[in-house]
Amino acid sequence: MAYTVTPSPAGPVGSQYCVCKVELSICGQNLLDRDVTSKSDPFCVLFMEVNGKWVELDRTETAVNNLNPAFAKKFIVDYHFEEVQKLKFALFDQDKSSTQLYEHDFLGEFSCTLGTIVSSKKITRTLLLGNGKPAGKGMITIAAQELSDNRVITLSMAGRKLDKKDLFGKSDPFLEFYKPGDDGKWMLVHRTEVIKYTLDPVWKPFTVPLVSLCDGDLEKLIKVVCYDYDSDGGHDFIGELQTSVARLCEAQDASPLELECINPKKQKKKKNYKNSGIIIVKSCKITRDFSFLDYILGGCQLMFTVGIDFTASNGNPQEPSSLHYINPLGTNEYLSAIWAVGQIIQDYDSDKMFPALGFGAQLPPDWKVSHEFAINFNPRNPFCSGVEGIVQAYSACLPHIRFYGPTNFSPIINHVARFAAQATQQETASQYFILLIITDGVISDMDETRHAVVQASKLPMSIIIVGVGNADFAAMEFLDGDSRVLHSYTGEEAVRDIVQFVPFRNFRNVPKETLAKAVLAELPQQVVQYFKHQNLPPINSEPA
Numbered sequence: 001m002a003y004t005v006t007p008s009p010a011g012p013v014g015s016q017y018c019v020c021k022v023e024l025s026i027c028g029q030n031l032l033d034r035d036v037t038s039k040s041d042p043f044c045v046l047f048m049e050v051n052g053k054w055v056e057l058d059r060t061e062t063a064v065n066n067l068n069p070a071f072a073k074k075f076i077v078d079y080h081f082e083e084v085q086k087l088k089f090a091l092f093d094q095d096k097s098s099t100q101l102y103e104h105d106f107l108g109e110f111s112c113t114l115g116t117i118v119s120s121k122k123i124t125r126t127l128l129l130g131n132g133k134p135a136g137k138g139m140i141t142i143a144a145q146e147l148s149d150n151r152v153i154t155l156s157m158a159g160r161k162l163d164k165k166d167l168f169g170k171s172d173p174f175l176e177f178y179k180p181g182d183d184g185k186w187m188l189v190h191r192t193e194v195i196k197y198t199l200d201p202v203w204k205p206f207t208v209p210l211v212s213l214c215d216g217d218l219e220k221l222i223k224v225v226c227y228d229y230d231s232d233g234g235h236d237f238i239g240e241l242q243t244s245v246a247r248l249c250e251a252q253d254a255s256p257l258e259l260e261c262i263n264p265k266k267q268k269k270k271k272n273y274k275n276s277g278i279i280i281v282k283s284c285k286i287t288r289d290f291s292f293l294d295y296i297l298g299g300c301q302l303m304f305t306v307g308i309d310f311t312a313s314n315g316n317p318q319e320p321s322s323l324h325y326i327n328p329l330g331t332n333e334y335l336s337a338i339w340a341v342g343q344i345i346q347d348y349d350s351d352k353m354f355p356a357l358g359f360g361a362q363l364p365p366d367w368k369v370s371h372e373f374a375i376n377f378n379p380r381n382p383f384c385s386g387v388e389g390i391v392q393a394y395s396a397c398l399p400h401i402r403f404y405g406p407t408n409f410s411p412i413i414n415h416v417a418r419f420a421a422q423a424t425q426q427e428t429a430s431q432y433f434i435l436l437i438i439t440d441g442v443i444s445d446m447d448e449t450r451h452a453v454v455q456a457s458k459l460p461m462s463i464i465i466v467g468v469g470n471a472d473f474a475a476m477e478f479l480d481g482d483s484r485v486l487h488s489y490t491g492e493e494a495v496r497d498i499v500q501f502v503p504f505r506n507f508r509n510v511p512k513e514t515l516a517k518a519v520l521a522e523l524p525q526q527v528v529q530y531f532k533h534q535n536l537p538p539i540n541s542e543p544a
Helices: 114-120 210-214 264-269 292-297 333-348 386-400 410-424 446-456 474-479 512-520 523-533
Strands: 020-029 042-050 053-059 075-079 086-093 105-113 122-128 134-146 151-160 173-180 186-191 206-209 221-228 236-244 257-260 278-288 301-309 353-359 361-363 368-370 383-385 431-439 461-467 499-503
Touching: 020 042, 020 114, 042 075, 053 075, 075 114, 086 134, 105 114, 105 134, 114 122, 114 134, 114 292, 114 333, 134 292, 151 210, 173 210, 186 206, 186 210, 206 210, 236 257, 292 523, 301 333, 301 410, 333 386, 333 431, 333 461, 333 512, 353 386, 353 410, 383 386, 410 431, 410 446, 410 461, 431 523, 446 461, 446 474, 461 474, 461 512, 461 523, 474 499, 499 512
Parallel strands: 301 353, 301 431, 431 461, 461 499
Antiparallel strands: 020 075, 020 134, 042 053, 042 086, 086 105, 105 122, 122 134, 151 206, 151 278, 173 186, 173 221, 221 236, 257 278, 353 383, 361 368
16 A cells, blocks of 8 residues: 655645535544554544545644544545545554654555535544455544535615715715725725615615625624715715624614714814714625535435436447447446446435436337336336446346337426425425436427426426437527526426536547536536525524
8 A cells, every 4th residue: 555645736636616615524433553552643644536646635633642533633625516526534653753654554544535425424434454454443433514604694774864965966875885804904895786866765685795794703893885976986975884793683674773874074073963874774684595515414315317218219239330339348428428427426315226217118028118117127116226236227228128219308307307396395405306318319209398397497306418429419408598598388487497418429538527527517506596496494504
C-alpha cells in the first residue's frame, strides 16, 4: 500500500460548479494499539481520487494516547452531486514528526463516495488493513454537515412624512441598505425601487440572503439610507438610521416597527429638529432557503427507474450494427448510459433496489407487444439490485424478446408517475423519483407523452432521456423545456421543466463522467424547485 504526499492543489478538486461545501467530522473507535508503552497517537488523512490516483486533501490533528479519538479538525470538501467523488480516510499512529506517511504506523482505512456519506448524514464503518482484512475492532464514524447559512430575510418597508426635496412636487424616495465591510467602510447590500411623487412611500417587499445583509449576525449594525431620486444621478440625501436585524425582527404584520430617519446636518443646525420622516418596517421574516443538500441530509431518497427501448429500429442484438449489440468489452451505448447515471444516483437510495422496465418488444410466450414490462420478467418484483443488477437483467433478457414497436413513452412515464403520486400523500420531502429513458429514436405517441410529462411536472419526478444512435432527436429537444414551456395536447402548461435530454453521440469520445454531469446537471435544482413549490421543508430541518 503506497501513499504519496501530493502538494495541495491550487484550487478545489473537482469541477468549477460546486453545489456547496460539506464539513466532515471524524471519530475513531477501538483503534489498533501500535505503541508498546502507551496507546496509539492517531491522526486521520483524507484522500480524494483524482484521475485514478489518490491525492491527499488534508489531515486532522494528532490525538495523543487515544484509541477512541474525536478529531477537532474538520475536513471541508467541495460537493458535486453530478460526480462520483471517491474519498479515502486513512488513520495512522504518529511515531515521528515526519510528514511522510510511511514513517508512521498504519491503523486502517475506509473508502466510499461523498454521496454515500451525505445521503446517510452519518456513517460508521469497519477500518480495513492493506490486505482488505479488518483492522482489529477498529471503526470510523464520519458525519456530514453542509457549510452554508441558508437563511433569507424578507423585508416590507414604508415611509411616512419624509422630507420634501423637490421644488415643484414631492420627493421620489428610495432606500439603500448597507453593512460594515472588512475595511471598515459601509458596503451597499440592497437598493429598493423608486416610488414617485410621494412623502409616504410603500416599497415592494424584497428578499436577500441573511449573509448578504449582516453576515448572518443578527446583532451586527446595518445602515438604512433614504434618498430622493434625481434622473441625473445626483440623488438628494433625505436621512438615515442605524439598526440591527434583531431590531428589525421586532416588526410584526399587526404591529409595524417605526424608526426615525435622521439627517445629521439638519440635526446639528436646527434646535427643534425632530427627524426627516419615519421609516416603517411593516414586516420582517427570516426563513430558510433550502438547498438540494439540505433535502438529501434531511433524509430524502432518490428513487431511480430505468426505461429501455427495445424497438426493432435498434437492429438485431446479435449483429455488431445493432445498438443493443454487446461488444467484446461487454458494453454498448445503452449500458454506458445506465452506468453513467446509475452509479451517481445509487448513492442516494438506501436499499439500492431499482425497477428496470422495457418497452416496444414482443414478449414470450404469446409474443404480444408490451410498452411497460419488467426486464427481469417478474412483473410483481421488477427491482434489480444496484446498477450491476440492472446490467445483468438487461443482458439476460436480450435473447428472450423480439424487438418490435412502436416507440411509446407514455406508459412508462405514467407507471413511475403513479408511484410519485402515492409519495405525495405522505406530505413530506421524503422521496423524489427519477426516470431514465434510453431510446434510439422518434416517439410514436407524442401527444400522449406530452400529456404524461405535463401531468408528471406536478409530481416529485424528473425524466432524463438519453438518445442513442444517430437518429433525428428533434422531438426529444421539444420535450426538454429549456427554451419553451411544454404544453399538453389539451393546452395545459407544464408546471416546471422536468425533462433533460442529451444525445449520447455528443459524448462518445469524452470521459464517461462527462455524460453524467450533462444529464444530472439540472436535477438538484428540479428537486429543490418541486419541494419549495409544495412548501415542504427537509424532513429534519431546523427552524430559521
